[in-house]
Amino acid sequence: MAKSLTQEFVKGLWDEVPPFRLVLGLCPTLAVTKSIENGIGMGVATTFVLVGSNVLVAALRKFIPAKVRIACYIVIIATFVTVVELLMQAYAYPLFLKLGIFIPLIVVNCIVLGRAEAFASKNGVFRSLLDGLGIGIGYTLALMALAAVRELIGTGALTFWVTPIQVFGPAYKPFSFLVQAPGAFMALGLMLCLMNLAGKK
Amino acid sequence: MREMIKMVVVLTILSFFSGGVLAYLRNSTQERIDNQVLEFVKGPAVRTIFEGAGNNPIADRFTLKDGDVERTFFVAIFDGEPRGVAFETSGKGFGGDVGLMVGIDVKDDKLLGVGVTTHGETPGMGAKAKSDPSFVSQFKGLGLKEPFKVTSDGGSINAISGATITSRAVSAAATSAEDIYQKLKPQIDDKIKGFKK
DSSP states (O other), rough: OOOHHHHHTTTTTTTIIIIIEEEEEHHHHHTTTHHHHHHHHEEEEEEEEEEEHHHHHHTTTTTHHHHHHHHHHHHHHHHHHHHHHHHHHHOOHHHHHHGGGTTTTGGHHHHHHHHHIIITSSSOOOHHHHHHHHHHHHHHHHHHHHHHHHHHHHHHEEEESSSSSSOOOTTTTGGGGGHHHHHHHHHHHHHHHHHHHOOOO | HHHHHHHHHHHHHHHHHHHHHHHHHHHHHHHHHHHHHHHIIIIIHHHHHHTTTTSOOTEEEEEEETEEEEEEEEEEEEEEEEEEEEEEEEEETEEEEEEEEEEEEETEEEEEEEOOOOOOOOOTTTTHHHHOOOHHHEEEEEEEEEEEEOOGGGSOOOOTOHHHHHHHHHHHHHHHHHHHHHHHHHHHHHHHGGOOO
């Protein structure tokens, strides 16, 4: 039953990668994956919150009374989210303009509360740190993958940081349906399908 | 009973620390955030208006009280002399207020230029006020004697085709900038001297 430390970390990258395996945290997954840049920004912000809240919840798990644990977790998570929001405004304002409302909404992202409740409240600090980091990086990669598909097909370019890199050249007619909201559902559905096919024994 | 007290105590301590951390962080990032907002929301308009200025107009700014509102003025230095001020006004557009940055030459009381900062106008129609520079460039060099009006209202500004309401909003915003400038001119002249290098 007990997993090794490496396994705690690695599970977040494939076996329990949030949007595809656990199918959690879909709101930002669908909404912000218009460009890779947004995906990275959202992923890094979520990872920071995940690691922070996981470590703190694990450290305080002996002190937090069971009946008010959810309230305590939310206070911890909301604090980290506000920290991220302020830092992003101060140091990456253009990114903040694009992600906008979805940064404060990390508070209600199921992944963060889910990891606090299901993992950090039962495990030690170091294990929780690895778990948060693994899930966070997995989430970031998932967002990047989805964003890459949508942006590449939808606009013919990839944006890693600020300037788009044209991939297909000017002759390409962008299939802009994919960068619009309904396209997000389609792209996510197809990727889920592929993930399930690939994971089939 | 014991359990209840523990719950209250734990939550109180947690909230106390959370509040403390956030208050500290907010205080220490406040100035930077204000600068970033100015840089990315107002900055582009200010920079186009003050093209060729020898200073950074976003950094050289002052505020004045105009009745109840506090207005921020950006200062541009040309040839070592502070000559331009820019500040933001707004006019009623088709989709809410249209924010307009208005740059004025304080030496000969002429418009240096205007630029739309924020708006909720229709893309492809009123939104051209921001994206198409040929509309706002009409204001460049105009004197501050009379209100600005679009041609259909008897003025000299050619409206964006299909977006008369937006064009009126921009003209009205420029006109209100005129009034504010006339009202605050003594104070502006006074303040702007401090930026001489």
